[in-house]
Structure formats: C-alpha cells, structure tokens
Amino acid sequence: MGILLNIIYLIATVTFIVGLKMLGHPETAKKGNLIAAAGMGLAIVGTVFVHEQQVPPLIYILIAAAILIGSLIGWLIAIKVEMTKMPELVSLFNGFGGASAALIGLVEYSKNVNNITQSTTIVSGIIIGAITFSGSLIAWGKLNGSLKSVVRIPYYNIINNLVIIGIVIFAAFMVATGVDSQLLLYTFLASGLIYGILFVLPIGGADMPVVISLLNSLTGIAAAITGILYNNMVMLVGGILVGSAGIILTVAMCRAMNRTLGSVIFGAFGGAATAVGENKALGSIKSTNPSDAAIMMNYANQVVIVPGYGLAVAQAQHVIHELEELLTKKGVNVKYAIHPVAGRMPGHMNVLLAESNVEYNMLVEMEDINPQFSNTDIVLVVGANDVVNPAAHNNPASPIYGMPILDVENAKHIIVNKRSMNAGYAGIENELFYNSKTSMLFGDAKAALTDLVAELKNM
Amino acid sequence: MMNEILEFIGNNLQITYILILAIFVGVEVIKSIPAVLHTPLMSGANALSGVVIVGAILVMLHADPTDYVALSLGFVAVVLGVLNVVGGFAVTDRMLQMFKRKK
Numbered sequence: 001m002g003i004l005l006n007i008i009y010l011i012a013t014v015t016f017i018v019g020l021k022m023l024g025h026p027e028t029a030k031k032g033n034l035i036a037a038a039g040m041g042l043a044i045v046g047t048v049f050v051h052e053q054q055v056p057p058l059i060y061i062l063i064a065a066a067i068l069i070g071s072l073i074g075w076l077i078a079i080k081v082e083m084t085k086m087p088e089l090v091s092l093f094n095g096f097g098g099a100s101a102a103l104i105g106l107v108e109y110s111k112n113v114n115n116i117t118q119s120t121t122i123v124s125g126i127i128i129g130a131i132t133f134s135g136s137l138i139a140w141g142k143l144n145g146s147l148k149s150v151v152r153i154p155y156y157n158i159i160n161n162l163v164i165i166g167i168v169i170f171a172a173f174m175v176a177t178g179v180d181s182q183l184l185l186y187t188f189l190a191s192g193l194i195y196g197i198l199f200v201l202p203i204g205g206a207d208m209p210v211v212i213s214l215l216n217s218l219t220g221i222a223a224a225i226t227g228i229l230y231n232n233m234v235m236l237v238g239g240i241l242v243g244s245a246g247i248i249l250t251v252a253m254c255r256a257m258n259r260t261l262g263s264v265i266f267g268a269f270g271g272a273a274t275a276v277g278e279n280k281a282l283g284s285i286k287s288t289n290p291s292d293a294a295i296m297m298n299y300a301n302q303v304v305i306v307p308g309y310g311l312a313v314a315q316a317q318h319v320i321h322e323l324e325e326l327l328t329k330k331g332v333n334v335k336y337a338i339h340p341v342a343g344r345m346p347g348h349m350n351v352l353l354a355e356s357n358v359e360y361n362m363l364v365e366m367e368d369i370n371p372q373f374s375n376t377d378i379v380l381v382v383g384a385n386d387v388v389n390p391a392a393h394n395n396p397a398s399p400i401y402g403m404p405i406l407d408v409e410n411a412k413h414i415i416v417n418k419r420s421m422n423a424g425y426a427g428i429e430n431e432l433f434y435n436s437k438t439s440m441l442f443g444d445a446k447a448a449l450t451d452l453v454a455e456l457k458n459m
Numbered sequence: 460m461m462n463e464i465l466e467f468i469g470n471n472l473q474i475t476y477i478l479i480l481a482i483f484v485g486v487e488v489i490k491s492i493p494a495v496l497h498t499p500l501m502s503g504a505n506a507l508s509g510v511v512i513v514g515a516i517l518v519m520l521h522a523d524p525t526d527y528v529a530l531s532l533g534f535v536a537v538v539l540g541v542l543n544v545v546g547g548f549a550v551t552d553r554m555l556q557m558f559k560r561k562k
Contacts, residue, residue: 016507016510017484017488019503019507020485020488020489020500020503020504020507021488023492023496023499023500023503023551024488024489024491024492024493024496024500025496026493026495026496029496029499029555030552030555030556032503033499033503033506033548033551033552033555034548034552036503036506036507036548037506037544037548037552040506040507040509040510040544040548043510043513044512044513044516044544047513047516047517047520048516048520051520053520053521055520056524058524059519059520059522059524059530062519062530062533062534063516063519063520063537065534066519066534066535066537066538066541067537067541069538069541070537070538070539070540070541070542070544070545071541071545073538073542073546074541074542074543074544074545074546074547074549075545075546075549077542077546077550078545078546078547078549078550078553079549079553081550083554083557086498086502086550086554087498089546089550090501090502090505090547090550093505093506093509093542093543093546093547093550094505094508094543096509096539096540096542096543096546097505097508097509097511097539097540097543099535099536099539100509100511100512100514100515100536100537100539100540100543101511101514103515103518103532103533103535103536103539104511104514104515104518104533104536106532107518107522107528107529107532107533107536108518116463117463117466117467117470117471120463120467212501213501216501216504216505216508219505219508219511220504220507220508222508222511223508223509223510223511223514224478224481226511226514227510227514228471228474229514230513230514230517231474232513232514232517233477234510234513235510235511235513235514236474236477236478236481237477237481237484238507238508238510239508239510239511240478240481240482240485241481241484241485241488241504241507242485242504242505242507242508243482243485244481244482244483244484244485244486244489245485245486245488245489245500245504246501246504248485248486248489248490249489249497249500249501249504252494252497253497256494338494338495340494340497343498345497345498345501346494346497346498347494347495347496347497347498347499347500348498350495350496350498351498351499351554351557354554354557355557357557360495363495365493365494365495
C-alpha cells in the first residue's frame with residue numbers, strides 16, 4: 001500500500017476521533033460531524049484513486065455508479081424524514097452498514113479459506129453483519145409500527161441461546177475445515193439473519209433504543225473486523241471507536257431506564273403480572289379544562305413542562321413552544337424538564353424541541369431540575385407517563401422500581417395532559433394521576449395545548 | 460483455540476495494540492457526553508460505522524472483471540455502505556442544525 005494512502009487514512013482516523021469528541025459538546029457538535037464526514041470522504045476518495053493497481057475502467061464506472069446511487073438515496077431519505085422518525089432511521093442506516101460488512105465477507109470467503117486468521121475474521125464479519133442487518137430491520141419495523149406486537153415463541157431464551165451456540169460451532173467448523181462451499185456459506189449467512197430476527201423479535205418497543213444502540217455498536221465491530229482482514233487502519237480504528245462508544249451509550253441508556261442489558265435482552269418485563277392488585281388504593285382522579293389550567297398557569301411564578309413521546313406523536317412541539325413563549329412574556333419562569341429517556345432515545349426529546357426552536361438552555365436535565373420541583377407552582381406533564389411515575393420510588397413490586405424519575409409530585413400542583421387513562425409504555429398504573437395535587441387535562445396534546453394557548457392569549 | 464488466539468496476537472502485535480488503544484479512546488471520547496446529545500451522537504457514530512464502505516470499495520477494486528458474483532455483491536455493498544455514510548452524516552447534521560442558542 002502506498003505511503004500516500006496511509007497518510008490519507010491516518011488523517012481520516014484523526015478526524016473520526018476529533019469529530020466524535022466534538023460531537024459531545026453542544027457548541028462544537030455540528031462542526032465535529034462535518035469534520036468526521038470530511039474525513040470519511042477523504043478516505044473514500046483515497047481508497048478509490050490512490051493505489052498502484054491496474055483496474056479496468058468498467059470497475060471504476062461501477063464504483064462511481066454505486067457511490068452516486070447510495071449518496072442520492074441516503075441524502076434524500078435524510079432530508080425528507082420527520083424528526084420523530086429519527087430512531088427508526090438510525091436503525092435502518094445501521095442495518096445497511098451491517099449488510100455491507102456481510103457482503104464483503106461473502107466475496108472474500110473462498111479466496112481465504114486456507115488462512116485461519118483471515119477466514120476467522122471473514123466468518124465473524126459475515127455473522128455480525130447478518131445479525132445487525134436483520135436485527136436492525138426488525139427494530140425499524142417495531143419502531144415505525146409495522147411490527148406491533150412483542151412476539152415471544154415459547155422458551156425463546158433457550159432457543160436463542162441454542163441458535164447462537166449452533167452458529168458458533170458452525171463458524172468454528174467452517175474455519176477449521178476450510179471448506180469452500182457456497183451452499184454452506186449461504187446457509188451460514190442465513191443462520192445469522194435468522195438469529196438477528198429471533199434476537200430482536202421478543203424485545204418490547206420501549207427497549208428498542210437500547211437494541212439499536214447495541215446493534216450500532218455491533219456494526220462498528222463488523223467494520224473493525226473487516227479492517228483486520230484488509231489490514232486497513234481507518235476501518236479498524238473507526239470501527240472500534242463506534243463499537244466501544246456504542247457500548248458505553250447502550251449501558252448509559254439501560255441505566256437511565258433502570259434496566260440491565262441482560263434484562264433487556266432476556267426480557268424481564270412480564271407485563272401481565274405487574275399491575276395486579278395495584279388499583280385498590282389509588283383513589284379518584286380529578287379532571288380540569290383548558291381555561292382553568294390557563295388561569296392557574298397565568299398566576300404561577302414557575303412552570304416546569306415535562307414533555308414525553310406523546311407530545312411528539314401529537315406533533316405538539318410547536319404549540320408547546322408557543323405556550324412557553326407566551327408564559328415567559330407574562331413573567332412566568334418556564335423550564336423544560338428532560339428525562340434522559342424522554343422520547344424514544346436519549347436526547348431524542350431535545351432534538352424534537354430544538355426542531356421547534358426551543359432554546360437549548362431552557363432544557364434542564366433530570367438531576368438539575370429535581371431539586372427545583374419543590375419551588376415549582378405548576379408542572380405540566382404532556383404525553384409522559386413512566387418517567388413521572390412515583391412507583392419508581394415507593395413500590396418495590398413495580399417493574400420500574402428504582403428507575404430515576406422526575407420528582408414532579410414535589411411541585412405545588414401538577415397538570416397532566418393525556419389522551420385517556422391508558423397505562424404508559426411499560427404498561428403500569430401511575431398513582432401520580434390519583435394524587436390530590438394532580439389535575440388531568442384529557443385530550444390530544446396538540447388540541448389541548450392549542451386551547452390552552454388561546455385561553456392564555458385572552459387573559 | 461487458545462493457541463490460535465496467541466498465534467494471532469504474536470503475528471499481529473501492532474494490530475492488537477491499536478485495537479486495545481482504540482477501545483480506550485472510544486470509551487474516553489464518549490464518557491462525558493450530556494444526555495441531550497445522545498441521539499445526534501448515536502446517529503453520528505452510526506455514520507462512522509459506514510467506514511466499512513472502504514472494504515466494499517476494496518472488494519470491487521480487487522475483483523476480476525469477469526467475476527460477476529463478486530462484482531454485483533461488491534456493488535450492493537458499496538451502495539449500502541454509502542447509504543449508511545451519507546444518510547448518517549446528513550441526518551446528524553440536520554439534527555444538530557436545530558440546536559440553537561439564544562442570541
């Protein structure tokens with residue numbers, strides 16, 4: 001390999017590290033993303049042009065066509081997608097990356113059957129790529145609603161474990177014997193695809209972000225493995241960066257939801273068994289209307305808004321921003337309380353609110369807002385449920401017991417906007433709704449908030 | 460199995476070092492990131508994992524022009540890899556565009 005190409009790869013690798021680092025700070029994130037993108041562009045151009053190989057023009061044309069097609073489709077999807085659909089898009093793109101890794105392995109397999117190191121990397125690349133691809137597609141389907149239910153075949157944990165053990169034995173067999181059989185190779189690929197489906201299918205929609213993050217990390221590992229195969233440093237370092245970053249992110253998400261990675265994968269949320277016997281002492285609920293709610297807010301000193309995914313589903317981000325501006329103008333101190341897993345992914349709610357021009361510094365994270373609730377006159381909960389459920393503090397039997405929540409029950413008054421009394425994503429009752437300080441403002445988030453804004457304007 | 464692992468490490472000492480160091484760099488770079496940026500970060504990291512595109516291009520460059528299977532698999536691999544890269548970076552940029560501060 002030429003020294004120039006290696007220098008190009010070195011520069012690209014540095015841009016990845018710097019870019020990723022800059023992505024971690026609000027002021028530099030945008031620039032960091034562009035720097036990493038530039039590095040990637042450099043690596044791609046370098047790979048295509050900087051080498052001493054004789055390559056027929058046809059192949060150059062094919063490469064150019066493939067890059068053009070991929071860029072065009074990727075660009076179009078990226079600029080068209082709604083921001084509420086972000087998590088499933090990340091999942092879809094991630095699946096494509098995994099598929100790419102698996103395809104590379106398919107081509108390289110027969111050329112390297114006699115080299116144990118190479119064939120080990122190829123076989124691992126194929127299997128990880130295949131699992132990521134089918135798993136990401138299932139996650140994508142679950143998040144966009146085309147795959148609604150949680151499918152659990154009996155003994156799915158045992159079956160999944162047996163399948164993965166079978167795959168490992170299969171892989172070891174292929175590497176050890178060095179068989180050059182296309183039939184075996186494609187059967188192997190299929191077993192990876194099947195495992196990906198089996199792996200994600202039993203996991204509930206609420207846990208999907210964790211799964212996507214995990215699969216994202218796996219794609220990184222697949223890229224790194226392919227890097228070992230080609231002795232290519234930019235793939236190796238880039239892939240490992242994503243792999244380790246993805247795992248940190250996955251663990252952070254699990255922690256925010258008070259789940260362990262094990263319980264996400266092996267499914268501890270029974271669902272049916274949890275709510276039994278909880279209903280008896282909850283008391284009665286009190287409902288309110290937009291005009292009363294508007295009066296209360298108008299005379300409050302401090303209002304804290306707790307947005308949840310229900311807000312995004314109702315497309316009410318813009319109305320809530322209008323409400324917040326209106327209250328600020330009336331001299332009310334308004335803040336948004338952001339739970340780490342508000343929305344569908346950590347930070348998703350921030351993106352959604354930023355989209356409707358909410359100022360970044362009005363968003364307060366959980367640890368910072370919790371001590372402030374006792375000084376808060378009104379908390380307005382819109383489309384959030386589990387993240388404000390006091391059962392996390394005081395009901396050891398609850399599946400969310402121990403999960404860090406927003407302590408809204410410390411506020412003087414709580415207004416909860418919900419469509420109905422249905423339970424939240426985790427499927428459990430919320431005693432906050434029965435609290436004597438709580439008033440329920442029933443209705444679609446967008447409609448209810450629009451009414452609220454109209455009432456406030458008349459005051 | 461153990462022997463093979465030891466043999467791999469022996470033969471690829473540099474790669475092993477780079478691998479281990481890169482794992483630590485990844486952890487350190489991500490460690491202190493505020494939750495608000497987790498989604499853009501995940502999206503950006505996802506774009507980076509598209510670096511596998513480099514391998515897909517290598518497959519095509521090394522392919523025999525008459526080997527249609529390798530060429531078509533490589534072609535699809537390049538398309539998917541580019542999709543991951545371009546889509547990933549573009550959507551991350553779009554997300555970050557929305558983070559504005561008070562002027």
